[in-house]
Amino acid sequence: MIRLQRKTRSPSNSYGDQPWGGINSKTVVVIGGGVAGWAAARTLNQLGWQVELHEKSPAAASKGHALLLMENGLRALESMGLKRDLLRKGTEIKFARTRVGGINNSEMLTNCVCLPRNALVNALFLSKGIKLCHDSKVMCVDRDESGSFVKFHDGKIRRADLIVGADGVHSVVRQFVAPDFKIRMGKVQEFVALVPTAEGSFLSSETVRKIHLPEQGLAAGIAPAGPGQEVVWVQFDHQRWCREQQSDDELLETILTNLPSAVTSRIRSSQAVHRWRTCDAVTLDKMSRDNVLLVGDAAHPCLPFTSQGANAALVDAVNLGQALRCHSTMSDAIDQFCVESAATANRHLQAGRTLEREFLSGRMTALPRSASLAVA
Ligand SMILES: Cc1cc2nc3c(=O)[nH]c(=O)nc-3n(C[C@H](O)[C@H](O)[C@H](O)COP(=O)(O)OP(=O)(O)OC[C@H]3O[C@@H](n4cnc5c(N)ncnc54)[C@H](O)[C@@H]3O)c2cc1C
Numbered sequence: 001m002i003r004l005q006r007k008t009r010s011p012s013n014s015y016g017d018q019p020w021g022g023i024n025s026k027t028v029v030v031i032g033g034g035v036a037g038w039a040a041a042r043t044l045n046q047l048g049w050q051v052e053l054h055e056k057s058p059a060a061a062s063k064g065h066a067l068l069l070m071e072n073g074l075r076a077l078e079s080m081g082l083k084r085d086l087l088r089k090g091t092e093i094k095f096a097r098t099r100v101g102g103i104n105n106s107e108m109l110t111n112c113v114c115l116p117r118n119a120l121v122n123a124l125f126l127s128k129g130i131k132l133c134h135d136s137k138v139m140c141v142d143r144d145e146s147g148s149f150v151k152f153h154d155g156k157i158r159r160a161d162l163i164v165g166a167d168g169v170h171s172v173v174r175q176f177v178a179p180d181f182k183i184r185m186g187k188v189q190e191f192v193a194l195v196p197t198a199e200g201s202f203l204s205s206e207t208v209r210k211i212h213l214p215e216q217g218l219a220a221g222i223a224p225a226g227p228g229q230e231v232v233w234v235q236f237d238h239q240r241w242c243r244e245q246q247s248d249d250e251l252l253e254t255i256l257t258n259l260p261s262a263v264t265s266r267i268r269s270s271q272a273v274h275r276w277r278t279c280d281a282v283t284l285d286k287m288s289r290d291n292v293l294l295v296g297d298a299a300h301p302c303l304p305f306t307s308q309g310a311n312a313a314l315v316d317a318v319n320l321g322q323a324l325r326c327h328s329t330m331s332d333a334i335d336q337f338c339v340e341s342a343a344t345a346n347r348h349l350q351a352g353r354t355l356e357r358e359f360l361s362g363r364m365t366a367l368p369r370s371a372s373l374a375v376a
Contacts, residue, residue, distance in 0.1 A: 026161040029054065029150055031138045031173055035067075035117070035310045036296020037166030038124035039317035042080065044162075047321060051130045052160070054152070056137035056167075065192045065274050066231035067120060068093075068223075071111040073311030076318045082123050089123065090115025091224040094206040101214050114208070114225045116194055120310065138167065141176035141292055148176075148290045162330065163292040164320075166313075169279050171298035177289045186278030186303055188356055191234045191252055193270035194225060211260060214362035217241065218255065220263040232266040234259065235304065237360055248275050278304050280353070283346040287338040291330060295320065300345030303352030305359070312348060316341055 026049050030041045033055030041053045069077070069090070077083040093112040098105045137153040141163060149157045165173025174181055210221035217237030225231040236255055243251075252273065256264045267273060279301040287294045296313035319340050320333075327333040 026050070028052070028162040028164060029158055029160040030164045030166055031141075031150065032166035032168060032171075032296070032298070033057070033121070033132070033134075034166065034168060034296065034313070035120055035124065036168075036298070036313035036316060037164070038121055038126075039076075039080075039314050040164050040166055040295050040320060041130050042124050042126050043317045043321040044164075044324075045126055045129045046080075047324060049162075052133065052158070053130055054133045054136040054138060054150075057134065059134045064116065064118060064194050064272055065276075066114060066116045066194050066223075066225040066229075067310040068307040069113040069115065069120075069314075070307055070311050072308075073314045074111055074113065076311070076314035079318055080124075080314075086115065086120065086123050087113060089119040090226045092206060093208050093223060096208050096210070098210045098212065100212040109208075114223045114231060116225055116229060116231075117310070119226060138172055141165070141173050143176075143290065148292050161291060165292065165294040165298045166296050167298050169297045169301045171294065173292065174284075174294055174298050177292055177294055178284050178286055181281065181284060183279045183281040183301060185238065186280045186356070187238055188235050188304060188359055189238045189278055190236075190276040190304055191248075191255070191267065191273050192231065192276055193233075193267055193273040194229055194231050195266050195270045197224070197228050197230050198266060198269075209262075211263075212359075213258065214359075216258055217360065217362070218258055219359070220259050222262065222266065230266065232263055232270075234263065234267065235359070276304065280349075280356075283342050283349055285342075287341055288334045291334070293320075293334055293337065295341075299341060300348070302348055303356055305355035306348050306352045308348045308352075312344065315344065 028044050028049050028051050030037050030051060030053045033053055037053060041051045045051045074083055077086055090113040093109055093114050096107050096109055139151050139153055141148060141150050143149070147159065148163055149159045150163060151157050165171050165177065167173055169183065205224055208221060208223035210219060212219040217240045219235040220233065222230055222232045234255060241251060241255060256267060280303055281301050283300060287299045295316040297309060300312060302309040302312060320337050323333040323337040327336060
């Protein structure tokens, strides 16, 4: 991580900044209540900011897949004081057993925890000090002579010292920050389900298992994801397996006929199998405009192989907090944050593309650690 240096700048600049000396109370509107939004909201709240978080889904909505926390994400959680609690809600994964093209491999792992996405979002949730607005869909971010503002579905607008776009891969905030930005569909997609631990499960409580069938452009895995739950996932070469006008159910059934029963029985027992239409995009040159910045998938969609989506979102929050603590003007803090975020996102993107190419070419003879752990 780049070491931040304390800088000062003249009070007036293109952002209309006033120096605030670190933590004087400021207002922030965070858009999106996923991992990135809650991590940013929590961090800013702890810096003394007045935080308002807007989430388009109703309060009861839940998005039920699971995530792998890796070393960088765990470090971020530790700095937020949440790591110990989360270790109880997830499962520490200590072994990976993989079968690639008929060859078995086994490796020990460190700093790897699998847990349901909701457990992570709930742990980041703070009821005190954050104004949470559900059913609050942001239509756009725009600017006028008074600066940037957020416009909601009911026509209301909101201004703040800082606007954080954490509204995911199809971000509307990004349309303001980088209107020409294009994302393309990832070439490898996933079906993901969180299921109750199967009776007599062959899984040890600390092992992730993965099978890769290079000839068929398929891989699948199972991992324990907290007490009484397992996550099961299937990765497939989209071009090879998808037919026009085919429903998700038809596609899944076709794919399952090629996979071992341990995978198919779990997937079939699930009430909710999510299809993750992965996205790929060049790293944004510009992750901010005026006092509006992007975090998480809105800033840098991640390919599935690096298991970095949630981890990168947590790191964004920590980096944003550090930048705001270390700089006396908003513009310096935002600039610092964006430089760090872009550099990291670029590394993840390149790693993800390399692994995607290997998967698609069928030349993945051993599973690199991050590929073997590409869990939902
Ligand atoms: C089915 C599925 C499986 C996944 N599997 C993996 C995986 O295996 N490995 C991995 O690393 N990552 C995976 N991901 C991605 C991972 O979940 C994210 O990278 C990570 O959680 C960070 O997300 P985020 O908070 O940036 O975005 P999101 O989790 O997408 O959250 C964005 C939030 O913003 C809200 N929102 C969107 N638009 C608006 C709006 N206009 N106004 C108000 N609110 C809005 C959304 O409702 C949502 O709650 C998966 C995602 C999905 C959907």
